[in-house]
Amino acid sequence: MCSIKKDKLIIGGRTLNSRLFIGSGKFPSKSIIPSVIESSESEVITMALRRVDLDSKEHNILNFIPKGIQLLPNTSGARTAEEAIRIARLARAMGCGDWVKIEVVRDNKYLLPDNMETIKATEVLAKEGFVVLPYMSPDLMDAKRLVDAGAATVMPLGSPIGSNRGIRTEEMIKIIIDEINIPIIVDAGIGKPSEAAFAMEMGADAVLVNTAIATAQDPVIMGRAFGMAVEAGRLAYEAKLGRVLNRAEASSPLTGFLGDKI
Template structure:
């Protein structure tokens, strides 16, 4: 597949970066513009509760370049009704019509409620939102999200903030194989190698927050993730050589003695 044909399009918009990043957990918000620049991310997610239009100093929007796509999330919503309310508020505040649905009532593992997520997705998609739902990787739930009007599906790789990588790899692979929407791996990616692995199995993109924000050097880590995402995608579209159960020499082992 040539580079020109390998496009990521969500909500009618072609994206030139497959790395989405978050804005939470940074020790200093002033580093966020440099992280966005080094990571080359164009889709930036943020919790609406962190937006304070009355306080310039605390307004997270001041740290996000105007050429980026805002992806407000419904963090804090415990059911579909609350998620819908937060999404509508984000749009009314001028954050655009992209929304990441997070519906979480589990306070220990912070696992998403797929049932409530599907309900919120259907309501908001009908209202014209570009809905990217965060979900536990389940094929039937993903199919329901497609029917509900999701623009992409965002399965977790591991519980939020754990940095454990693709603990749900096989379930994500099934979604990639069966769902005709971009699959964006969200949550749990802790290292650039995890991001590359997600891209190598065919993910359309990854969303990374904790691993970059809590790194010793978030700016350099942002660049590292950018490179790993590009490498993983390039490897995927190049198609891997077959795996074998037995050794096979790269060069002939016989014939050179008779020269």
């Protein structure tokens, strides 16, 4: 059996073997999180700062995340750049590290990110030494502005957060993948392992999945399924997908068999 060497993802100076990022919300119990991390082989987990309760062992999400896993606090709940900046600074002060996922959302119906406020927050926090991973509505020019602002990655949404509707922004994400030279992480809306594999086949550098794993009947097995799908999709991208034709083409010659001529 051939041995295939995994290529690695580098963000903020950290080398990652897994290209699956997971979330920590919506699980039936926090106690299942270590098993999901193990089954999925994910090395990065995002979390809302409100889940970090240093005074409560039972409710503090940090007590359920194994050592060595990269923490990715998010600024969930922020409506402006200023609020996102304040949340990021609080997370750092509470010992959650320098990585931060910027989420600035003022739309309460569709929960779509405010790109302008996200760019503002990214610029400030990047200058303060944060490794900034901004969640954004897929737009090429805003992605370029995030790069200029110092973002470590760009995280375009696949469909509205928590919807499990899959990748509905495929064409815009493809453009961003083609034009942006920092890691692209597809975030939000991925509902099936096949959709995660598709994102990787497109050339995304990673995906972030929460709801699809946390709300599955068996989150541990689903975590494993997503881990395998992400790896398969990345291998397919590295191998370069075969051509697509509008007509049939035989894989073996149709002539010369038992003297037949076609």
